[in-house]
Amino acid sequence: MSDLDVLHTVASTRVDHGGPSRSVPFLCEALADQGASVRLVTAVPESNSTDEFILPGAPVDTCTVEETGGLQQALRSPLAFYRALRNEVEQAPPALLHDHGVWLPSNAAAALVAWKEGVPLVVSTRGMLTAWALRHNRWKKRLAWTAYQERVLRQATLFHVTSQEEVDALRELGFDQAAAVIPNGVPLPDGSDGLSASTDEHRALFLSRIHPKKGLPMLIEAWADVAPENWVLELVGPSEGGHRKKLERQVRRAGLEDVIQFSGPVADDEKWDVYRRADLFVLPTHSENFGIVVAEALAAGVPVITTRGTPWNDLEEYGCGWWVEPDVEAIAGALGQATALNDTERAEMGRRGRQLVEEQYSWSGVAEKMVAAYQWVLAGGRPPDYIRRA
Structure with a gap:
């Protein structure tokens, strides 16, 4: 497994930025536990910020791009993100680049680096292409779609999704690449044994x-x-x-x-x-x-x-x-x-x-499925039964 080198990218791991800020670091740790070599490139708050963020522990190698003036400003000009990512890829080319999310310029930066360096691209759509998501902030997304997002998705070798609904959304948008349906995992808290003691309220x-x-x-x-x-x-x-x-x-x-x-x-x-x-x-x-x-x-x-x-x-x-x-x-x-x-x-x-x-929904089981999906992308052969092809 040590020859499987995967570089993950996500715009941010700030706690208040939704599910990927938690699930991506956990996935990286679980993949490393499976024996893969894992790196993560992400933006973090400025060093004097009080914002809470999550980063994976060892042995995941994390390259953090400091936000300047807030995440949105940093991602409107994602040059620092692009440079950090390209430097990582040039120094040690990964077998795969796995990008998380849709609609942000950081996603375009990840796709551009993967294309320039000839690295297969895996894209986790993270529920951002469902019908409701497309309606929300519709005009901004139409502009992003024309500017870069459609090309980014066309470039993907494999999609990672967590439900059949996401597969259906991809097909409705005209994308016929394979999609791996793999749920997120969840860490099990210690000492959880049912509900708390009963009270009047x-x-x-x-x-x-x-x-x-x-x-x-x-x-x-x-x-x-x-x-x-x-x-x-x-x-x-x-x-x-x-x-x-x-x-x-x-x-x-x-x-x-x-x-x-x-x-x-x-x-x-x-x-x-x-x-x-x-x-x-x-x-x-x-x-x-x-x-x-x-x-x-x-x-x-x-x-x-x-x-x-x-x-x-x-x-x-x-x-x-x-x-x-x-x-x-x-x-x-x-x-x-x-x-x-x-x-x-x-x-x-x-x-x-x-x-x-x-x-x-254990992270170990999720990581096993993800590793098998990566290996199928790289080596071909019979796909795992959770791979959906058009």
Whole structure:
């Protein structure tokens, strides 16, 4: 395995930049544990910044490009990112370059380096080509599509996706390259054994970015409809584009200030305690390629409500949650059922969820599949059964 040298690129590993900021460092570590030689090129905050970011530990070799004036400014002029990446490739050409994400100039920089150096390119689309994602900020994405993004995707030797929905989205856009359907993994927290001790007040938790994509207006309306007795709803995460202020106004208009609480972002090493304090986790999202927070909640032993905008049909199959349409009525129905259960019933659902994560979403299993996909790209032969070809 030591001859498998993979260079990963991702725009940022800042905690408040969504799922890839967590999953990419974990993937790099898991690949290294499988014996691959792994490098990561990413941007990090300026040295005097208080922003929290995640980097993989040894033996992953990480090249960090310092942000100057914030990530968006740095990525509008991605010359430093391009130079750092090209230097890495020229010094030690990798067998593969694996780029994560879509729409950012850093993705164009990664594709350009791969093309110039003749290195096969793997692209993780990270749910950014689904119908909802394409509608959000539509005009900016159309400009990016014309400027560079379509050419970047045409260059990919292999796509990495986490659900069949992403494969379908690629085909609808006219891309016929092979796609490896490999879910994200999740680290298993220590000492997680079902829900926290019962109290008179129960807690439902949302933990993710406070962003229009996450469907929180639907959740607030559904909560007002159900009005579960002795329950509070806690919304945890960083606000983007002033979205939290809009939600706070909605909460005030509905008279729910006493039962819906807003919290800021939580440090990565503190999030497991936040999960364990919850009796129920809710992600009312419009669209997710995976939904890492769903896996984390299950790993912490908490049953989950999420929508069919995620690929989490396992919730129903394993009896550890509710998988419903992304609308107010369906979310309210699931809330009514979940909050009507007793503590023992919810705890049993949580234990089944923990077992599901242990069996199917370990990082070691994810890395094994990714290594096999890389080897198929390099050597050919019969593809693994999770490779989808047009």
